[in-house]
Amino acid sequence: MAATQTTDRLGTLAERARAIVGPVWVLSDPAQLRTYECDGLTNQRERPGLVVLPATTDEVAAVVRACHELGVPFVARGAGSGLSGGAMPRAEGVVIGLARMREILAVDLPNRRVTVQPGVTNLAITEAVAPHGFYYAPDPSSQQVCTIGGNLAENAGGAHCLKYGFTVNHALAATVVLADGAVAELGSAAPDAPGLDLLGVLIGSEGTCGIVTEAVVGILPRPQHVETLVAFFDTVEEGGETVSEIISAGILPAAVEMMDRLAIEAARAVTHMDWDAESALIVELDGPESEVRSQFEAVARICSAHHAREVRVAASPAERAAIWTARKSAFAAAGRLAPAYRVQDGVIPRTRLPEVLRGIAELSERYGLRVANVFHAGDGNLHPLVLYDSAVPEEVQQSEELAMAIVALCVEFGGSITGEHGVGTEKACSMPKMFDGDDLTAFDRVRGAFDPDGLCNPDKLLPTPRLCGEVPGFHRVHPVERAGLGDRL
Amino acid sequence: MGLVEDLAADLGPDRVRPGGPDDAIGGRVPQAVAEPLSPAAVALVLARAGRDGLAVRVRGGGTKQAWSAPPARLDVVLSTRALHRLVDHAPGDMTCVAEAGMPLAALQVAISDVTTHRQRLMLDPPGGAGATLGGVLATAAAGPRRVRYGTPRDLVIGARYVTGDGLAAKTGGRVVKNVAGYDVAKLLIGSHGSLAVITEVALKLHPLPDAARTVVLREPDPDRAAAFCDAVRGAPVTPALVEAAWPEGLVLVRVESTAEGAAAQVERLRDLGPIQELDEPAADALAADLAGRAWAGTGPVLAVGVVPDRLPGLLRAAAAAGATLVVRAPVCAGELGLPDDDPERAARVVGAVRALGGSVQLRRGGEALRALVHDEPGPAVRRLEAALKDGLDPHGVLAGAAR
Incomplete structure (x- = not known):
């Protein structure tokens, strides 16, 4: 009975969606739907009931309104490059794909801002303004493919957010389709608008507060000068202590990245570099030339003081690019070290780096699985890669347990x-x-204030009984309680 | 039993006193002033308020109560002054955690030690030494340094808060990078205590620079002054302050960097206009004067903001109204002091800023001016704001207003 109802609802929705966006932009063929069954978290899949590809804010609003009226859950999707399952659909739900909304609507150089549709890629913004000497600061490693809609949903960071902050520090305003299909303008063109910072809480809400259909983001002038070095250490601890000391010296680098031996080996397998050390520390400074030069000398001195075996300074943009290629290839290259791997994403206070890395090494030994460490050391954001063999069922299970233990x-x-x-x-x-x-x-x-009916990307961000079984100590407010008509005993 | 006795029974007799004239907010004297010692005690006050239908207004240093609408009813002033401890300071991580009632000035002293760690919370809001962290957050107050370091929303990494119905909750954490859960701190910042009582704040700190150099440009023409500000924004300099003061026609730029870096940046600034460098005492005195200038008179004060290319228009609007304007030029947000209570003058300047697409908020002034400045949001935003108020303060005990 329930299944029949679901099918009926989806059928009705498909019909209405075809009228809204045109029949070719509604996908219901099972083969086509499979494309949308997961994002970058590929071990969790669910084929959606329907995919709708709207082209305008009005179309998104009309589709969401239909979902709301019919009680059908929906999830917005950009490039599907997310790594936590944020774009995973429900079988009885709809994917609202924003791939057709990929226009840069306005470039306003005097006011340093760009207005984009949600399907515009992160890198496309920088490419649009680069000829004028500007760039868009957040730079997640997927920036060639990931879209600004997804960046807003996840509050995307990247290697340079240590100095420049996250998506939330660069987004100025957005047009948002709310869970009931109403359209709201959040944020403002001018600074210091009164009222609650609704845009601030929407960013990073993982698509549970609405669908951004237009966004205004700030751009920055390219820094005058950039210096990059890579330092090699005989221990991971020395690399970690160097990071703390650089920060304590009052230097705020644009990026501080670290790789351990296994990650270096992985990167070496796919690039032509000759790195060979227990840990490699990449430090990049940017800003006015004289400031960068004086601070860069200090960074090199700190590396040497912590027994860096070698400090290599990028002498040209090509050499800088090579350093970053090595760093950015480490993820994909992990595939050379083992048949499968899991990327983790934990954060620690950066001063605890040496202790936590020792802890990870112990866990790795206990579980008998290798862990390669690549991380944004400057802000303590670790990306341990847990290597395993997907053909060995115990390793699949253990790798998941190890990842969660980390x-x-x-x-x-x-x-x-x-x-x-x-x-x-x-x-x-x-x-x-x-x-x-x-x-x-x-x-x-x-969440309930934004989405009282629980249709806007359900099962994400918060534990639910459906996902996790009974969660102790966490209860939803019953409508009777919310109305003040009764209390929980 | 009276309210003071009831609250004393909940919190202890030394944590409650009857309200007096000095406790009045918007002319209303509260029955009681409560100074809870813990988040649990904050929850007790709010729980009683919920049961007895009381209106509670949160107060830190009490320096910015006039920034938001006065309460329609007022029974209890909930003072955070007893929540004033520095909970944690991790110099190597450049973070700290403090209770909401800690004065900003006390925090700056507690976290900076010239010999071991030269660091600071880069917030310099109006309100002086009495302003507390909680109040600065609740009012989203920022000062000249926002040009480089942003506003509270850019520096807060976590918070503990008590919802209107007494739920003691936290958001964010103590690390500088973290996307777990909703960023409820963003909602609390600028909510003027209307959603919850902030009890603890985790903050990102910054290193104090090695050297600072300050220059001024005197340029009475709004277009040329704005063009200079725009050139500064595009130049390879990293100013901590860019203050344009009108009608004086003065732009102050302070660069902070390494000694070599600051010297080189001053040279770059010389290419942009006929600047004069000030020595440190003169620079500090002028910067302090500018930060307080819009507040110096007794007339109304407005916070104003426009997009950067409307800066000349904003400067003209201030001059036409006979107002004193100090604007943080790269972000084009500032404060405008009116010379008197003339409603026509105020209406003229508010209209002019609005015509530039700008934002206006009342910082000091009468209720008629507040009504004039009031910016009613569209229906969808109004519904969302109401739903969030219902969600976090379901019994409506918190008598703050977000707009």
């Missing part, structure tokens, strides 16, 4: 379960590691 370790050291990949479905059940029942209840109330 996250638990991060929380133990006062950190976070996710620095930039998001909670999604992957870590929804881990939220209670970091937040207690009252914290989660308050989060749920925020």
Whole structure:
């Protein structure tokens, strides 16, 4: 009976969606739907009931209104490059794909801002303004493909957010289709608009507060000068201590990245570099030339003082690019070291780096699985890659347990379960590691204010019984309680 | 039993006193002033308020109560002054955690030690030494340094808060990078205590620079002054302050960097206009004067903001109204002081800023001016704001107003 109702609802929705966006932009063929069954978190899949590809804010609003009226859950999708399952659909739900909305609507150089549709890629913004000497600062490693809509949903960071902040620090305003299909303008062109910072809470809400259909983001002038070095150390600890010392010296680098031996080996397998060390530390400074030069000398001195075996300074843009290629290839290259790997995304206070890395090494030994460490050391954001053999069922299970043990370790050291990949479905059940029942209840109330019917990307970000079984200490407010008609005993 | 006795029974007799004239907000004297010692005690006050239908207004240093609408009813002033501890300071991580009632000035002293760690919370809001962290957050107050370091929303990495119905919750954490859960701190910042009571704040700190150099440009023409500001924004300099003061026709730029870096940046600034360099005492005195200038008179004060290419228009609007304007030029947000309570003058300047597509908020002034400045949002935003208020303060005990 329930299944029949679902099919009927989806059928009705498909009909209405075809009238809204045109029949070719509604996908219901099972083969086509499979494309949308997962995002970058490929071990969790669900084929959606329907995919709709609108082209305008009005079309998105009309589709969402139809979902709302019919009680059909929906999830927005950009490039599907997210790593936490944020774009994973429900079988009885709809994917609203924003791939057709990829126009740069306005470039306003005097006011340093660009207005874009949500399907515009992160890199396309920089490419549009680069000829004029500007760039868009957030630079997640997927920036060639990931879209600004997804960046807003996940509050995307990147290697340079240590100095320049995250998506939330660069987004000025957005047109948002809310869970009931109403259209709201959040943020403002001018600074200091009165009212609640609704845009601030929407960014990073993982698509649970609405669908951005237009965004205004700030751009920055290219820094006058950039210096990059890579330093090699005989121990991981020395690399980690160097990071703390650079920050303590009052230097705020544009990026501080670290790789351990296994990650270096992985990168070496796919690039032509000759790196060979227990740890490699990449430090990039940018800004006015004289400031960068004086601070860069200090950074090199600190590296040497911590027994760096070698400090290589990029002498040209090509050499700088080679350093970054090595760093950015480490993820994909992990595939050369093992048949499969899991990317983790934990955060720790950066001064605890050496201890946490020792802890990860111990866990790796205990589980008998290798872990390659690549991380944004400057802000303590770790990306351990847990290597395993997907053909060995025990290793699949153990690798997942090891990955979660690493996250638990991060929380133990006062950190976070996710620095930039998001909670999604992957870590929804881990939220209670970091937040207690009252914290989660308050989060749920925020969500409920945006989406009282629970249709806007359900099962993401917060633990639900459907996803995690019964979660102790976390309850949804019953409508009777909300209305003040009764209390929970 | 009276309210003071009831609250004393909940919190202890030394944590509650009857309200007096000095506690009045918008002319209303509260029955009681409560100074809870813990988030749990904050929750007790709010729980009683919910049961007894009381209106509660949160107060930190009490320096910015006039920034938001006065309460329609007022029974209890909930003072955060007893929540004033520095909870944690991790110099190597450049973060700290402090209770919401801690004065900003006390925090700056507690976290900076010239010999071991030269660091600071880069917020310099109006309100002086009495302003507390919680109040600065609740009012989203920022000062001249926002040009380089942003506003509270850019520097807060986590918070603990008590919802209107007494739920003691946290958001964010103590690390500088973290996307777990909703960023409820963004909602609390600028909410004027209307959603929850902030009890603890985790903050990102910045290193104090090695050297600072300050220059001024005197340029009475709004277009040329704005063009200079725009050139500064595009030049390879990293100013901590860019203050344009009108009608004086003065632009102050302070660069902060390494000693070599600051010297080189001053040279770059010389290419942009006929600047004069000030020595440190003169620079500090002028910067302090500018930060307080819009507040110096007794007339109304407005916070104004426009997009950068409307800066000349904003400068003209201030001059035409006979107002004193100090604007942080790269972000084009500032404060405008009116010389008197003339409603026509105020209406003229508000209309002019609005015509530039700008934003206006009342910082000091009468209720008629507040009504004039009031910016009613569209229906969707109004519904969302109401739903968030219902969600976080379901019994409506918090008598703050976000707009």
